[in-house]
Amino acid sequence: MQHGLDAAFSALADPTRRAILARLALGEATVMQLAEPFAMSQPAISRHIKVLGDAGLIIQRVAGAKRPCRLAAHALDDVDRWLAMLREALSRNYERLDGLLAAMESENETDSRGKDLTCAR
Amino acid sequence: MRKMTVALEGDTHVVVTRRFAAAPKSVYRAHTEAELMQKWMTGPEGWTMPFCISEARPGGQLRCEWTDGKGGDFYLTGHYVELEPFSRIVHVERMHLPDPTPDNHVETRFTADGAGTLLTMRMTLPDAETRAAMLATGMEEGMEASYARLEEVLG
Numbered sequence: 001m002q003h004g005l006d007a008a009f010s011a012l013a014d015p016t017r018r019a020i021l022a023r024l025a026l027g028e029a030t031v032m033q034l035a036e037p038f039a040m041s042q043p044a045i046s047r048h049i050k051v052l053g054d055a056g057l058i059i060q061r062v063a064g065a066k067r068p069c070r071l072a073a074h075a076l077d078d079v080d081r082w083l084a085m086l087r088e089a090l091s092r093n094y095e096r097l098d099g100l101l102a103a104m105e106s107e108n109e110t111d112s113r114g115k116d117l118t119c120a121r
Numbered sequence: 122m123r124k125m126t127v128a129l130e131g132d133t134h135v136v137v138t139r140r141f142a143a144a145p146k147s148v149y150r151a152h153t154e155a156e157l158m159q160k161w162m163t164g165p166e167g168w169t170m171p172f173c174i175s176e177a178r179p180g181g182q183l184r185c186e187w188t189d190g191k192g193g194d195f196y197l198t199g200h201y202v203e204l205e206p207f208s209r210i211v212h213v214e215r216m217h218l219p220d221p222t223p224d225n226h227v228e229t230r231f232t233a234d235g236a237g238t239l240l241t242m243r244m245t246l247p248d249a250e251t252r253a254a255m256l257a258t259g260m261e262e263g264m265e266a267s268y269a270r271l272e273e274v275l276g
Contacts, residue, residue: 013249094139096160096161105144
């Protein structure tokens, strides 16, 4: 059994499935509506929908003969948090590190002053 | 001058570079000493890292815990694989949200660059799918925005 986040990442790895999610971000859609933009049979689209459903990313309901799909609430929260962490953390962290390094270097200079007058950069 | 760059390499790598106005020894120490890491690896605005274990030796444990002080918490676990003071670190890490993210294998190099340091961080994701998913979900756009902010800050 695949882990929640692993399943989400596998599901997101396919461009067709990402396009389906992008379409569903605009609102509920039937399988036929979802198949329209793709040069793909309805059963092929249905397979992608099953993968997205198994990963907990979308929810499909029964409405007569139709099976409209919608995005599951909070489906991408975990993935989003990780990505937000990566991109935010990197640039913000490095800005902070600039400040810390400046403090470390001036401390080093104070420490070594008198011991080694030639070490000034 | 201190612009961060992000590039893709092969199927599974992401390479980040950044220049710092300090010697490699200082930049390396800031990456391996828990007390120093807690001062800058704090992530988004408003978050802190109240707890950090960094056993900087091969096989040594790595654990960082973050909080926003409002009940938002997550942590990272991993271990060191190789260390060459003050030029290279290899480690493995994963985030726990609490579900663990795929293992990220990271090689960080510190190269003297004039009076400063060129940092090169090479991340290796488990497979092409994981990296594709990571990038497709907006990391690239996010990085662009971050560069723009950085440039504003650095003028």
